Amino acid sequence: MDSQKVSELKERFSFLCGPIEVDDGWYTLIKDLCLKIENALNNSPNETGFEIFIVTKKMGCLRVYTSNTNPYLESLVIEAERQSCYICEECGSKGQLCYRNNIYKVLCEKHRIMNGFRKVKL
Numbered sequence: 001m002d003s004q005k006v007s008e009l010k011e012r013f014s015f016l017c018g019p020i021e022v023d024d025g026w027y028t029l030i031k032d033l034c035l036k037i038e039n040a041l042n043n044s045p046n047e048t049g050f051e052i053f054i055v056t057k058k059m060g061c062l063r064v065y066t067s068n069t070n071p072y073l074e075s076l077v078i079e080a081e082r083q084s085c086y087i088c089e090e091c092g093s094k095g096q097l098c099y100r101n102n103i104y105k106v107l108c109e110k111h112r113i114m115n116g117f118r119k120v121k122l
């Protein structure tokens with residue numbers, strides 16, 4: 001992700017501690033997730049120490065690793081991970097899971113063709 005976007009997110013959300021290893025198309029998805037988490041944490045002051053220690057990918061979809069989480073925060077994370085499977089990681093348009101040489105990535109039609117990926121038949 002663009003380093004300015006990463007800095008923006010990290011300055012805004014103190015619980016976002018580790019690296020963000022995904023492309024710009026998921027910026028809004030990650031920001032929305034962080035806003036929901038922030039809201040939940042503000043409403044439950046007893047929850048302390050929540051951290052996102054890495055934002056990465058697993059099999060082409062978003063994977064967010066956390067510590068000191070709770071079932072509600074985890075449900076927010078899981079929902080964002082699920083949504084990422086339908087959002088182009090490069091531009092944020094509607095996408096689907098694609099692959100090229102064992103690399104999986106969610107891409108819109110334009111970026112799939114530009115990058116020489118094939119659709120994964122689910």
Ligand SMILES: [Zn+2]
Nearest residue numbers: 088091108111
């Ligand atoms: Zn795209």
